[in-house]
Amino acid sequence: MPGAFEGETVTRRRFMTGVVMGAGGIATAAFTLPALAFSAGPVFKHEQWTWQPIGPATDFPKDNFVTRVIQIQQGPLGAAGEVNNTLAYVRSRNPAIDTEPEDQYNHWIALSSRCMHLGCPVRWTPAAERFICPCHGGVYDIRGMVTGGPPVRPLDRFYTRFNHARRLVEVGPRYSVNSELRRFSPRYPGEPVDGIGQYLYPRQFAQPKPPPGVSQKK
Amino acid sequence: MPRLPAPPLPKALQPRPRRPGDDGAGLADSLDPVEAGITAVDWIDERTSLSPGLRWMMFRKVPRGTNWYYTLGTATLFAFLNQAVTGVFLAMYYQPGSSGGAYESVRYITTDAFLGQFVRGMHKWGASVMIILIFLHMGRVFFFGAYKYPRELTWVIGVVLLILTLAMGFTGYLLPLDQRAYWATIVGVNINAGGPFIGPYLSNFLLGGADFGATTLSRFYAIHMLIIPGAIAALIGAHLYLVAKLGTTAPPWLKAEPEKALQPETDV
Numbered sequence: 001m002p003g004a005f006e007g008e009t010v011t012r013r014r015f016m017t018g019v020v021m022g023a024g025g026i027a028t029a030a031f032t033l034p035a036l037a038f039s040a041g042p043v044f045k046h047e048q049w050t051w052q053p054i055g056p057a058t059d060f061p062k063d064n065f066v067t068r069v070i071q072i073q074q075g076p077l078g079a080a081g082e083v084n085n086t087l088a089y090v091r092s093r094n095p096a097i098d099t100e101p102e103d104q105y106n107h108w109i110a111l112s113s114r115c116m117h118l119g120c121p122v123r124w125t126p127a128a129e130r131f132i133c134p135c136h137g138g139v140y141d142i143r144g145m146v147t148g149g150p151p152v153r154p155l156d157r158f159y160t161r162f163n164h165a166r167r168l169v170e171v172g173p174r175y176s177v178n179s180e181l182r183r184f185s186p187r188y189p190g191e192p193v194d195g196i197g198q199y200l201y202p203r204q205f206a207q208p209k210p211p212p213g214v215s216q217k218k
Numbered sequence: 219m220p221r222l223p224a225p226p227l228p229k230a231l232q233p234r235p236r237r238p239g240d241d242g243a244g245l246a247d248s249l250d251p252v253e254a255g256i257t258a259v260d261w262i263d264e265r266t267s268l269s270p271g272l273r274w275m276m277f278r279k280v281p282r283g284t285n286w287y288y289t290l291g292t293a294t295l296f297a298f299l300n301q302a303v304t305g306v307f308l309a310m311y312y313q314p315g316s317s318g319g320a321y322e323s324v325r326y327i328t329t330d331a332f333l334g335q336f337v338r339g340m341h342k343w344g345a346s347v348m349i350i351l352i353f354l355h356m357g358r359v360f361f362f363g364a365y366k367y368p369r370e371l372t373w374v375i376g377v378v379l380l381i382l383t384l385a386m387g388f389t390g391y392l393l394p395l396d397q398r399a400y401w402a403t404i405v406g407v408n409i410n411a412g413g414p415f416i417g418p419y420l421s422n423f424l425l426g427g428a429d430f431g432a433t434t435l436s437r438f439y440a441i442h443m444l445i446i447p448g449a450i451a452a453l454i455g456a457h458l459y460l461v462a463k464l465g466t467t468a469p470p471w472l473k474a475e476p477e478k479a480l481q482p483e484t485d486v
Binding site: 039040042043045047072081082083084118119120121135186187188189190191200201202204205206207208 | 316317318395400401404405407408409411412414415417418419421422423425426427428429430431432433434435437
């Protein structure tokens with residue numbers, strides 16, 4: 001297409017079309033992209049965690065569980081009411097059955113009540129010494145290991161520690177475990193962390209960081 | 219553009235011949251309400267040229283054998299309109315507060331607000347009706363072979379509409395924020411997280427963080443009442459445009475009748 005001048009490669013009409021299209025595109029992107037990033041922001045933001053006291057050390061037996069309601073998220077908007085609560089089943093570490101290596105964060109075993117199939121709340125049944133899920137029949141033993149049903153990994157756990165100043169047991173962030181009770185960064189229920197599963201379901205940026213000095217696989 | 223034949227006027231609107239003894243002392247033509255209505259419509263039409271488009275949309279030729287199954291799409295459309303209207307008015311009373319406000323406002327709508335139980339019931343049961351109708355409509359199109367050339371794009375848009383409708387069901391289920399709503403959402407988000415690689419991040423996006431938190435409910439509410447309905451309305455427009463442009467198919471049990479002009483000549 002010939003231009004207005006000799007040797008002109010871009011005609012005025014094409015130039016104007018390009019300018020108008022480009023300006024429209026930039027104007028649209030100027031409000032669309034920030035809005036999209038704004039909505040996706042929480043995916044990349046580390047959530048904060050505070051240690052929550054759950055009672056004196058004598059509260060927790062070695063061979064049975066005590067339940068404690070704890071808060072799962074302390075976002076900038078504060079407590080979200082009951083939806084913010086979750087249940088932890090807590091007992092003291094029992095060297096006879098707890099064979100995973102001991103450190104300062106597992107003198108008390110705090111299991112999450114979320115079933116590792118799809119996240120329903122499991123219930124400890126003392127007579128059977130099993131956790132049983134009401135939704136699809138997941139079953140776990142006293143260590144949280146899967147003994148039946150569809151769950152893909154043992155029950156998630158919370159870090160625990162003893163606060164010497166307040167003389168209270170405290171609960172920290174949640175972590176996931178594989179079938180050898182190796183620690184992993186928290187995953188959603190239904191995501192296996194054995195074998196290839198740990199790569200199919202990578203670490204989430206939004207999950208709170210583990211306490212300092214703890215070895216937790218990403 | 220060839221002019222389509224105008225449909226016959228209903229009897230009430232047809233001009234009546236003057237009766238014997240009527241000397242025109244009654245209503246003047248300009249005060250006749252029918253005349254006034256026609257004048258107003260003409261005024262708009264002169265400025266917008268809407269009537270050819272409306273006639274093109276409303277008075278289409280349909281193939282022989284068209285039957286009641288062909289009304290399922292319109293039925294789904296009306297189910298959507300019911301959801302849109304009742305939803306807009308439910309939003310006048312609903313509060314997306316996850317520390318109890320949502321449950322309380324739904325309880326108020328159901329038990330105290332005038333006609334609240336009825337409007338909420340229309341929205342709640344209408345949701346199931348819409349899901350049922352959209353699947354029946356899809357089945358009709360599939361079994362009648364109406365998705366074939368040149369209507370593939372209509373089918374693709376319809377599938378997107380189906381997915382968006384299911385997403386409406388998922389996001390709307392949380393809004394009453396009772397036990398069933400909460401745990402169904404937990405399970406649904408965890409199913410979503412089961413997608414490899416991007417599943418966990420999609421769930422983070424849906425929840426607005428790693429866990430169900432203070433902004434999850436308002437996020438679901440915004441998706442449910444603004445984002446998806448807008449997309450559904452736009453896509454319904456495209457879907458209907460294609461239906462009107464391409465026409466509907468005859469039922470598969472009717473044999474094609476070749477036109478006389480196209481039949482091969484035979485020796486007589």
